[in-house]
Amino acid sequence: MSASGNDADDDTLCPIAHSTGLVGDRWSILIVRELLLGQSRFQDLQAQTGATSQMLAARLKRLEADGLVERHPYSERPPRHEYRLTPKGRHLMPVILALRTWGEQWCKPQSEQPATRMFHRACGSELELDGKCPACGGLVAWTDMRGQPSEAYAEERARRAADFTDHRRAADAQTQPDR
Amino acid sequence: MSASGNDADDDTLCPIAHSTGLVGDRWSILIVRELLLGQSRFQDLQAQTGATSQMLAARLKRLEADGLVERHPYSERPPRHEYRLTPKGRHLMPVILALRTWGEQWCKPQSEQPATRMFHRACGSELELDGKCPACGGLVAWTDMRGQPSEAYAEERARRAADFTDHRRAADAQTQPDR
DNA sequence: AAGGTGGATCTGAAATTCATAGTGCCGCTC
DNA sequence: GAGCGGCACTATGAATTTCAGATCCACCTT
Structure with a gap:
């Protein structure tokens, strides 16, 4: 299932092994985070992730090969493209959100404000870290959320x-x- | 916040960068998966993750230093221990679940059965891949689920x-x- | 005492990642 | 129309990580 050189994760039934085969490294995750945040240009991705240019180029190539990212020209002469997530890539949002929740709860100095506040699209209330809506009283699906950076x-x-x-x-x- | 040698992820507000600093690699994730599945011995972890012994030893050391894992002696002379997740480690469950969902939906040949079926503790129904309970009609929190390997x-x-x-x-x- | 077990650690080769430097292309300015 | 500067990469060699495979050690079993 991996178009890239990955292996050793195709001969198992475990879906987690498959997932980590494609996005099981720091850079891929950070790149997906940026793309989800709406960045799309090489430069911006590099600046925000801190990856070297060759790491970024290599990872983008792999993400594209694996069908998470699409290259989309915004100028020919010189050939320039944006990078955009495919649906497959966009569906990594829950993974990113889970990492966010965990990072906020267990890796930050104190309860300083979350870096990004999440809101329930339906009712506008700010969500708890765990994804619960205090107004509606239940877990909110990731498709019903909206984020707002502090x-x-x-x-x-x-x-x-x-x-x-x-x-x-x-x-x-x-x-x-x-x- | 990282007791290990990690850096470059402490000087940002982004919780995702913090998280990936601790568990942003294939092996750590697979190890956490195993520990969540209830494995606790070195050998079992090695067999199920496919890591080399030194990778495993190194990662366990780091996970312990970062407070995700506790070493728990079950024999002195020779010193032997089990590895168990701390609460901090156990709270990675949502990340693992999100990776599971994504892997099942986007990385598996077809809709063959999920490797692990999840059930709602409260009502016993099998959950959808996205975490919805068909009986109760809403998202179920990870603490209210129970898994059953196929x-x-x-x-x-x-x-x-x-x-x-x-x-x-x-x-x-x-x-x-x-x- | 011989062999087996579980949990590591050592060693040297192979692969990955890094910092740094450079390239190709083009549009803009002067 | 020459030079400048921005963008998206690519090249290079050093440093680091990972790997396979062997070894070690302290016990336990027979």
Whole structure:
């Protein structure tokens, strides 16, 4: 089921082994996170994930081969594309949400605000970390949620984008100091 | 927040980056899966995950350092222990369940039976892949579920355990052919 | 005492990942 | 029309990780 070079995960019935065969590494997960957040350009993905360009290129290639990502041209001459999630990729949302919940509950200093607040589309109330709607009193499906990054998190992301172009400019200046 | 050597994931607000810092690799996820399934001994973990012994030892050490796993002696002289999930580790269940759902829906040949069937503890009905209870008509929290491996999957696991001890015996025989 | 078991650790080869540098293409400016 | 700079990669060699396979150690069984 994996179009990439993965193996050893095709000869088992365990669906978790299959999943981790495709997205069982840090970079793939972070890339999917970014794509879900709406980023689509190489540069932005690189800035926000912190992956090296070749890691990113390699992972995107694999994600595309595995059918999670589609390359979508937004300019020919020079050939440029956006990367977008396919339905298969988009359905990783529950995995990302579960990682979010766990990270917020068990890996953060204290209960500072979640980086992204989630709301119930139907009634507008803010959801609990575990996905319960305090108004409707039940678990909400991921398709019925809407996320809103906190101000602090939005700022962090903006800074990362800025730092990235800065750093790049600096490197270029060093490479060609006086030509 | 990571007691292990991980870094680069502590200076962000993103909970997903934090999570993947601790469990963002294939082996850790498979190990957690096994522990959730009730395995606790080194050998069993090795057989079912397919990790090398040193990978397993290293990952268990890291998982322990990060507070996901507890080492629990069941024999001194020689020191032997079981590995058990802490509450922090057990709360990864939703992540594993999400990976399961995705794997069943998008990575398996067809709709063959799920490897593990899930049931609603309250009413006993079998849950949909997406976690809905057909009887109660809503999403069920992970704490209200119970899993039941299919026969085929149980057999696969038994075979893996058997193959592992066989393989080990074979290797030993080769190493010390006639002493 | 010989052999088996469970849980590791060591070693050297193979593969992956990293930092860093460069390339190709184009549009824009001057 | 030459040069500059942005974007999306690719190339390279060093550093790190992972692997297969052997070895070790302390017991236990026979």
